[in-house]
Amino acid sequence: MKKQLFTSFIIVISLIFISFFYLLITERNPSEIRSNLINKDIPSFQSKSLFKNKKFISSDEFGNEIVLVNFFATWCKPCLEEHVYIMRFAEREKIRVIGINYKDNSEKTKLWLKKLGNPFSDVVIDKNGSIAIDWGVYGIPETFIVNSNKKIKYRLVGQITEKKYNKLMSLIKKTK
Amino acid sequence: MIKKIFILIISVICIQFYLNFSYAIDPEEILKNSKQETRARNISKNIRCMICQNQSIDESSASLAKDLRILIRVKIKDGKTDKEIYKFLSDRYGDFILLNPPLKSKTIVLWFLPFVLFFIGIVFIYYHNRKSNKT
Numbered sequence: 001m002k003k004q005l006f007t008s009f010i011i012v013i014s015l016i017f018i019s020f021f022y023l024l025i026t027e028r029n030p031s032e033i034r035s036n037l038i039n040k041d042i043p044s045f046q047s048k049s050l051f052k053n054k055k056f057i058s059s060d061e062f063g064n065e066i067v068l069v070n071f072f073a074t075w076c077k078p079c080l081e082e083h084v085y086i087m088r089f090a091e092r093e094k095i096r097v098i099g100i101n102y103k104d105n106s107e108k109t110k111l112w113l114k115k116l117g118n119p120f121s122d123v124v125i126d127k128n129g130s131i132a133i134d135w136g137v138y139g140i141p142e143t144f145i146v147n148s149n150k151k152i153k154y155r156l157v158g159q160i161t162e163k164k165y166n167k168l169m170s171l172i173k174k175t176k
Numbered sequence: 177m178i179k180k181i182f183i184l185i186i187s188v189i190c191i192q193f194y195l196n197f198s199y200a201i202d203p204e205e206i207l208k209n210s211k212q213e214t215r216a217r218n219i220s221k222n223i224r225c226m227i228c229q230n231q232s233i234d235e236s237s238a239s240l241a242k243d244l245r246i247l248i249r250v251k252i253k254d255g256k257t258d259k260e261i262y263k264f265l266s267d268r269y270g271d272f273i274l275l276n277p278p279l280k281s282k283t284i285v286l287w288f289l290p291f292v293l294f295f296i297g298i299v300f301i302y303y304h305n306r307k308s309n310k311t
Binding site: 005008009012035036129133136139 | 226227239240243244247266267268269270272293296299300303
């Protein structure tokens with residue numbers, strides 16, 4: 001009895017240590033939280049479009065193809081750094097990218113996109129951050145993969161790097 | 177004299193800890209209706225700041241925390257219940273946004289593992305002591 005008890009105690013403690021060290025060595029960002037909207041329908045929203053005179057209505061714009069939704073702002077440095085990859089998605093891979101301009105100055109955004117190039121099929125203005133809250137956004141930039149059934153398949157928090165770009169591309173290829 | 181100064185210092189420290197004011201909240205955020213404001217504060221204290229993560233939105237001065245505090249107040253004014261507000265937030269940000277995670281099948285280990293470990297520890301100490309007493 002005593003021996004069994006001691007063995008089970010050692011097993012439990014070992015499992016705790018193994019889990020702890022496994023989480024320590026695996027490549028993960030503890031501050032990156034999985035979106036609660038994965039495999040759920042996109043939150044519906046409508047707002048002003050930066051370049052078009054009509055309102056952007058989400059229900060009319062999603063559902064035909066795979067779309068990337070990128071929350072960005074001109075005041076956010078990582079957004080500037082990742083812009084080259086957003087351009088690559090749009091120009092080289094011909095993927096539709098919708099930009100959500102988070103709490104920004106519209107005139108500044110227009111100049112910013114003129115200077116860096118505009119990869120977005122639409123730029124939606126999120127003046128008070130309410131669209132971002134509906135999408136569960138907590139850090140700019142964030143990029144979502146939305147499939148042709150209007151379902152969110154993946155959320156990337158933070159700047160797109162070469163490695164993350166490749167990951168996003170492989171996920172897009174797998175997404176139906 | 178030294179004793180009096182010591183008591184004074186200790187009293188100031190105790191008062192400081194007791195008056196645990198939050199400075200994150202802006203005066204313009206505060207609702208005029210004190211009952212509604214109390215509800216908003218209580219909800220805010222239970223909502224995690226997704227940016228700081230170890231603070232509630234009531235204590236955090238992050239921009240998102242402020243947006244969520246305002247949103248909670250708007251929802252209270254709209255007549256939403258506390259449960260509806262918590263659901264609204266956890267639907268978007270997951271249970272992680274709640275500082276008190278609900279008891280669900282997914283969180284059962286989180287809630288009960290400490291008790292299980294505590295029990296194992298007690299049993300282990302009991303047998304260990306019994307063995308020691310015999311020898």
